Amino acid sequence: MNMKKTVSLMLGVVLSVSFIAAQSVTEGIKYLNYEFKKKTATDVLKKAYDANSKDGQTIYWYGQALLANGDVAGAKALYQQALQGGVNDAWVIVGMANIDMIGGADINAVKQKFEQAITMSTETKGKNKGKVNAGVINAIGRANIDAASKTKDIPYAIDKMKLGAAADLTNADILVNLGVAYLKLGGENGGEAVKAFQEAATRDPKNAEPKYRMGRIYYSQNNAELFLPLFSDAIAADANFPPVYYTLYDYYKDKDVNKAKDNLEKFIASADKDPNNDLLYADYLFRAGKYNESLAKAKEIETSFGTANVPRLNIIYAYDYDRLGDSVQAKAYAEKFFAAATQDNIQPSDYEFAVKVFSKFPGNEATSVSYIEKALSNDTLTADRIKYTKLAADIWGKAQNYPEQFKWLSKSDSLKTPLSNTDFFYWIDAAIKAKDTAEATRISNIYIQQFPDQIYGYRFKAQSAVLTDVDTTKGTALPALEQYITFLSKDSIKNQRLISSQFYYMASYYAxxxxxxxxxLEVVNRLLVYYPDDKFGLQVKPILEKAIAQQSKQPASKTGGSGNPKK
Known part of the structure; x- marks a missing residue:
């Protein structure tokens, strides 16, 4: 074999290896975006790295796979080893900056590394001179939207990704991450996120993620009319995309057991093998009312993998035992779950369930409410927060701890706009039971202002006024009683008993x-105008008239200039 053929053969082998490695990296990135195929992504990218351990892009993505699996130390060691081994590459620098952000490094120092990477990867020659590397900029965007990053600059990342997306009109991934960045920025940026996802779908019609991401926006708004077609489009683009099946299972699990099962089975088939995914089947069996089968599946998973490797196993046990009527077992397993679970493993409904279980045991009110407080600290959805605070109020109300009930109703009502007639009723009722007459009066005035045609604002205000002057020595309740009488007078026949009661109180105070x-006597005469046959009025009137007559016959006291009686 001559030298030319040998060189040609060697070059062919190198190019072949590089091509295969590049294919593997592309495949590994796809699996990372699948979210539930992190192990597969790591295996694929590890093989690519082993085949080409000096390639900066391969190193970066292998490190990202390690991060996706929670191995921050492994990713850090990988990037450090590459830099120390002479791979001074823009991709590796961005990967190391990502590690710095996770560790909480100063964002300005991190951005210096990003700018260095952008400069290093920008074309310096030919017709593309000055063109930035969209892949490197996409990596910068990923670092800033990484949930694990303790420091980040979303506006900075958005500006850079827009620049990268304009430089490479075929890169769909950068537009997906741009859309995610807009969502993380919050506020009025949802429209910009949708635009980015739509452009990504146009660039890569076979990529399910853009359609799925758009669907998730409307899913968070519970707008099935919009998210279901988008999820169908995502499946049409890529039938192996696991997140869409998982979300559809989550949507249907409490609505349609058969559709939930179908999507769950497709999810399990398309995702990596994982005992936590198997546990979803136990969850499905529970929701299908097959509690014993659900327990059996949970025990099978525990035997094979252990409770520590399947964080939600204990709460599945708790749900099943509760439905089977074993509250003691349900409580025990719920306690085990919350004692060990991280926030990522707790669903909002778990807190509500815990409250339900612990409320069955008298004396556990504080424990039950502690779970509500945890739920509030992790759920920003107003509707959920109202539900939780109302739940806490109900717990304390049943325990007849009215100050706590009033406190939680106040929290609940502060989240609502506007308050309903019923909201006001229970709020003031709790204030009165808690003997907080100042608040009861304040809220009653608001109630009257907003619902002037409802009786309860006037009734509660009068009741609070009477409680404020328990022994009736101050007379401070009289204005509220007069206001109550004025309202009741709209139908004096229907409200005879109530009107009479207010006059009795007023007459007793004055007398x-x-x-x-x-x-x-003036009060009694007013009463008799309303109800001429009122027994109390007829009985008391002559007594008062006699008292007035006797009082008028008494001589006036003689006083000196000082106001003291003369001797």
Missing amino acids: DKAKDFPKA
Whole structure:
């Protein structure tokens, strides 16, 4: 074999290896985007790395796979080893900056590394001179939207990704990450996120992620009319995309058991083998009402993998035992679950379930409410927060701890706009039971202002006023009673008992406490105008008239200039 053929053969082998490695990297990236194929992604990218351990792009993506599996130390060691081994590559620099962000490094120092990587990867010659590397910029975007990063600069990442997307009109991944960045920025940026996802779908019609991401926006709004077609489009683009099946299972699990099962089976088939995915089948069996079968599946998983490797196993046990009527077992397994579970493993419904279980045991109110407080700290959805605070109020109300009930109703009502008639009723009722008459009066005034045609605002205000002056010595309740009478007078026949009661209180105050018999008689006369046959009025009127007559016959006290009686 001559030298030319030998060189040609060697070059062919090198090119073949590089091509295969590049294919593997592309495949590994796809599996990373599948979210539930992280192990497969890591295996594929590890093979690519072993075949080409000096390639910066391969090193970067293998490190990203390690990060996706929670191996921050492994990714850091990989990037450090590459830099120390002379691979001074833009991709590796971005990977190392990503590690710095996870560790909480100063964002300005990190951005210096990003700028260095952009400069290093920008074309310096030919017709593409000055053109940035969209792949490197996409990696910068990934670092800033990484949930694990303690420091980040989303606006900076958006500016860079827009630049990268304009430089490479075929790169769909950068537009997906741009859309995610807009969503993380929040506010009014949802429209920009949708635009980015739509452009990504146009660039790569066989990529399911853009359609799925758009669907997730409407899924968060519970808009099935929009998200279901988008999820169908995602499946049409790539029938092996696991997240869409997982989300559809989540949607149907409480609505349609058969559709939930179908999507769950497709999810398990398309995702990596994982005992946590198998546990979803136990969850499905529970939701299908097959509690004993669900327990059997959970025990099978525990035997094969152990509870520590399947964090939600104990809560599945708790759900099943609760439905089977074994509250003691349900409580025990719920306690085990919450004692060991990280926040990532807890679903909002778990807190609600825990409250339900612990509330069955008297004396556990504080424990139950502690779970509600945890739920509130991790759930920003207003509707859920209202539900949780109302749940806490109900717990304390049943325990007749009215100050706590009032406190939680106040939290609940502060989240609502506007408050309903019913909201006001229970809120003020709790305030009165808690003996917080100042708040009861304040809220009653708001209630009257917003619902002037409802009786309860006036009733509660009068009740609170009477409670404020328990022994009726102050007379401070009278204005509220007069306001109540004015409202009740709209239908004096229907409200006879209530109107009479207010007059009785007022007459008693003037006669017994203030000793103002003329004023007491005035009140009685008003009562008799309303109800001429009122027994109390007819009985008390002559007594008051006699008292007034006797009072008028008494000589006035003689006083000196100092106001003291003369001797």
